[in-house]
Amino acid sequence: MRDSSQPTRERILQAAGKLFHRDGIRAISVDAIAEKAGITKRTLYYHFRSKDDLIAAHLQARGEPNLALFKRWFEETEGDVAEKAAGIFRQLAQSARSAKWKGCGFLRTSVELINLPGHPALVVARAHKKRVEDWLGSVFMEAGAGNDAQPLARQVMLLLDGSFAVVLLHRDPSYMETAADAVIRLIAERLSDARANASRIPGAA
Amino acid sequence: MRDSSQPTRERILQAAGKLFHRDGIRAISVDAIAEKAGITKRTLYYHFRSKDDLIAAHLQARGEPNLALFKRWFEETEGDVAEKAAGIFRQLAQSARSAKWKGCGFLRTSVELINLPGHPALVVARAHKKRVEDWLGSVFMEAGAGNDAQPLARQVMLLLDGSFAVVLLHRDPSYMETAADAVIRLIAERLSDARANASRIPGAA
DNA sequence: CAATGTATACCGGGTAGTGAATATACACAA
DNA sequence: TTGTGTATATTCACTACCCGGTATACATTG
Numbered sequence: 168m169r170d171s172s173q174p175t176r177e178r179i180l181q182a183a184g185k186l187f188h189r190d191g192i193r194a195i196s197v198d199a200i201a202e203k204a205g206i207t208k209r210t211l212y213y214h215f216r217s218k219d220d221l222i223a224a225h226l227q228a229r230g231e232p233n234l235a236l237f238k239r240w241f242e243e244t245e246g247d248v249a250e251k252a253a254g255i256f257r258q259l260a261q262s263a264r265s266a267k268w269k270g271c272g273f274l275r276t277s278v279e280l281i282n283l284p285g286h287p288a289l290v291v292a293r294a295h296k297k298r299v300e301d302w303l304g305s306v307f308m309e310a311g312a313g314n315d316a317q318p319l320a321r322q323v324m325l326l327l328d329g330s331f332a333v334v335l336l337h338r339d340p341s342y343m344e345t346a347a348d349a350v351i352r353l354i355a356e357r358l359s360d361a362r363a364n365a366s367r368i369p370g371a372a
Numbered sequence: 373m374r375d376s377s378q379p380t381r382e383r384i385l386q387a388a389g390k391l392f393h394r395d396g397i398r399a400i401s402v403d404a405i406a407e408k409a410g411i412t413k414r415t416l417y418y419h420f421r422s423k424d425d426l427i428a429a430h431l432q433a434r435g436e437p438n439l440a441l442f443k444r445w446f447e448e449t450e451g452d453v454a455e456k457a458a459g460i461f462r463q464l465a466q467s468a469r470s471a472k473w474k475g476c477g478f479l480r481t482s483v484e485l486i487n488l489p490g491h492p493a494l495v496v497a498r499a500h501k502k503r504v505e506d507w508l509g510s511v512f513m514e515a516g517a518g519n520d521a522q523p524l525a526r527q528v529m530l531l532l533d534g535s536f537a538v539v540l541l542h543r544d545p546s547y548m549e550t551a552a553d554a555v556i557r558l559i560a561e562r563l564s565d566a567r568a569n570a571s572r573i574p575g576a577a
Numbered sequence: 578c579a580a581t582g583t584a585t586a587c588c589g590g591g592t593a594g595t596g597a598a599t600a601t602a603c604a605c606a607a
Numbered sequence: 608t609t610g611t612g613t614a615t616a617t618t619c620a621c622t623a624c625c626c627g628g629t630a631t632a633c634a635t636t637g
Contacts, residue, residue, distance in 0.1 A: 175583090190486070191486050196627080282395035321547060336498060336501060342530060349558055352561060403593090417595080422594080
């Protein structure tokens with residue numbers, strides 16, 4: 168029974184993903200993951216050296232699809248760069264309305280592993296967040312933000328991760344609309360500075 | 373030996389505070405707290421009904437001093453409202469340079485207790501964050517932000533909690549300077565809108 | 578056979594919480 | 608003053624369970 172519809176390793180990652188997302192890393196035991204994956208714990212330990220290893224692999228697997236989703240949300244939004252960036256926040260607000268929404272797994276991991284500074288999962292999490300920030304930076308650069316592109320990308324990241332944190336606490340997705348508004352203001356202001364003569368009224372689209 | 377220099381309950385809260393802050397709520401056992409406080413675990417359970425109870429009491433005790441610190445940082449910063457609000461972020465960046473800095477205990481708690489939606493500590497955490505937001509709102513209102521006061525307060529909160537999250541992950545306090553810059557831009561823009569016709573007296577209400 | 582993958586059964590250690598007894602302090606009666 | 612009752616405060620020893628990880632053996636397949 169080596170391969171029932173999916174490679175064992177993938178099944179483990181999928182089970183771990185669901186449970187980690189639902190209850191958190193520390194609250195979920197290896198036994199629970201193995202049971203959810205339909206295997207024994209020993210088999211899990213054949214595919215992953217340790218629980219810590221599994222956590223890191225889990226985040227690694229989530230990184231690319233996560234960034235791809237943000238890119239899709241950005242591209243599918245009509246309007247200028249500011250509106251497109253704000254679109255990410257509006258889509259996020261939509262997601263956050265679901266009761267199953269549990270914030271950002273990368274940020275949550277950095278909290279849960281705060282007493283293990285060298286944990287491999289933290290390296291993965293940092294790399295992912297940097298990748299998102301760099302993508303935003305390149306987007307703003309292409310839009311003509313010049314030297315403002317990088318600080319702008321960081322401010323959007325602050326609002327993004329702030330949204331995750333605040334909405335996770337208050338369970339009120341409207342904060343993400345408020346964040347979208349800030350994003351538009353910050354981008355519009357700098358882009359109009361950069362363009363100097365192109366006429367654009369901040370806040371409208 | 374009932375009272376050696378401090379009421380037992382306070383000693384427990386202090387010990388719990390240090391350990392929770394350092395390693396997180398789930399990573400610290402009740403035994404560890406009792407040992408740090410110099411008492412038996414059974415004594416701890418005399419003063420607190422459960423670990424969950426202790427967690428809530430811990431956050432409750434931290435709320436007021438935390439808000440007071442923000443207020444002090446705000447008041448001690450020179451300049452207009454925007455500069456004063458940004459001052460909080462600059463002081464925060466200063467704190468975050470310490471290796472002992474571990475982000476915001478209220479946000480961290482909301483992550484660690486994500487699988488226990490009704491946990492009493494979450495109620496305390498939400499109330500605290502709301503109190504900070506309301507204080508910011510009143511400050512902006514006094515500065516003449518009018519209807520913009522509340523959304524502005526929320527955006528500052530998003531940047532504040534975003535700073536906590538991002539800096540905890542990347543361990544780079546310069547993000548807080550970037551957040552301070554965003555705060556100034558967002559406040560300045562709306563305050564100049566509000567003043568449009570009134571004579572420019574920045575701090576009066 | 579040899580390599581890969583899976584299962585059963587187990588270990589040592591840690592966890593939140595408790596039962597029962599004890600020590601201290603103070604109020605009040607003899 | 609001395610004795611006694613009672614509420615507060617504290618200790619030691621313990622339970623019942625959960626957790627990450629492993630020793631060993633068995634199965635499947637090239």
